[in-house]
Amino acid sequence: MNARAICSLASLLLAPLTCQALTMNDDFSLELTLDAVSDYRSRGVSQTLGDPALQAGATLIHGSGLYLGSWTSNVDYGFDYKTRQEVDYYAGWYWQATDAISLDLGYLKYSYPKEGQFNMSEVYAILDLYGFKLGAYYSSDSPNAFGKDQDTLYSYVGYNVALPGEVGLELRAGRNDVKDPAFWSASGDNRETYYEWQAKLTREFVGITWGLSYIDTDLSKSECVSWYGYDDLCSATVVVSANKTF
Template sequence: MKKFAYQAAVLASLAASATVAMAEDSKSSIAGFSVAGSVAATTDYRFRGVSQSSNNPAIQGGFTINHESGAYLALWGSSVDFGVAGNSTETDASLGYTNKIHFSPSYSATYDVGITHYGYIGSGHSFDRSGIGYEGKNGLDFNELYAKLIFADSLFTGDSLTLGVNYSDDYWAHTKNFWYFNAGYSAPIADTGFTGIASVGYNNFKNKDAMAVVAGGPAKDDSYIDYKFGVQYTVLGVTAELAGVGTDVSTSGVPGALQKPYELGAVFTLSKTF
């Protein structure tokens, strides 16, 4: 608990200081640049359905430097717990470009393309996958390309539909070719102030061994599906989210305590944007 409290304090202070220090600048563009930030606390950090914090709470924060051209640089961090000695923090950096694509004079969508580097402080020499029968480098860091389309007011006024695809050739330490296809949807629930959210993702690995490196278990398949459904409510600028998150990863033959990171679980998150 003390370790988590320390991580929370560090990440929260870094994110808050970065966003607060630049808050005035973000209100008006300077040389075409503006800044936005966010902080969040969650009961379980789930990435593509799988817990990154051993089903324990995590604190997160980051900021994005935007340019009026559509280019941006985003930095984001979270506390993590993989059971890897010396590794307790994930730090990601994304370089991307976003703009509008017009399908007709009256309807357009937003596209977003870029590359993300996923970094894990302290994991460089403390996590060696060669011992579990799969060729790979030490450490957890990897790069990933992404592209997505965002459709506003797709079915109803105020809703949003997102379609995305991601690709990495060294996913989680050289698991070779990996593809991630995903779709997300959000819509206001009548006039209640609540927003319904749902998403589904398809994780495709080169082979069963590659999936075993990332998702664990008996590796009976070379792919898995992750999903999320829930509601959000914003009050005083703080968004509260309660969601069910899980995967269809086979946990047959896996000890009970090790099944939980992949199974359906309730996740509560508080977040604030600046």
């Protein structure tokens, strides 16, 4: 099992990491991560009202490619919502054909203490081919604005490459489809899909991986308000991050 694959999963679901695993015995290794970000963005949208977040994760990795873990971050959805934490649980299987070709399959559960109506789950598949990534995350129990479950599909294409000076470049373009009209414009038009994208530079220094990301979506302010309740959570931003793995 290549421990870096688990970090690839975490970077696609959560936040990019530089990874190394702690060997427990011949079969198991454990990865612990700590992250600080200036804004916790998920699929282009802020989960902290634009404020910073501290995040931590732990992944148990088996030599067969099986893994399971948990990850948490502070969140803030404003209004009268009481939850201030997101706790995720995940399990999956990573298969590596060569150093340049791999497949990652798994299940992810999102939970929000004190606001269980936000809880949801996804199954995912991530194909990595020579630095190009294709991913898809499907949910059948994603909550909508009316408190009912609905199908959602998030898919993306990405590319990771090493630049001169030990700098990494990570590119991603994603499409989030909530299957029902959800994003309403000021003119009264609506749509069920939006696009998001990210460009990120990373570099390791004094044992920490530092990141600088540009993140944006094609949601207008009125469309953002109609779904998330605020007009400034979906617009372009720069996110600074610091990541450490033990």
